[in-house]
Amino acid sequence: MKITIENLREVCLVAGFLLLGYGLWLIYQPACYMVCGILLLWLGLPPRRKPPGAAQGVPPNESPRT
Numbered sequence: 001m002k003i004t005i006e007n008l009r010e011v012c013l014v015a016g017f018l019l020l021g022y023g024l025w026l027i028y029q030p031a032c033y034m035v036c037g038i039l040l041l042w043l044g045l046p047p048r049r050k051p052p053g054a055a056q057g058v059p060p061n062e063s064p065r066t
Helices: 005-027 029-044
Strands: none
Touching: 005 029
16 A cells, blocks of 8 residues: 555544544543534535536626626
């Protein structure tokens, strides 16, 4: 397995997530569960769909020029 930038970013993300959870655990244990649960939900949800005009760079209140 070759180590890439993506692998390094994911390892850093997981390490940061664990350190945040541990720090919250030391301060106030229920805060650890709440914040880590919210982060897990946010990471696990699919990305938002963009409105049809957003893909072309058209603001939502304007119609595309034809």
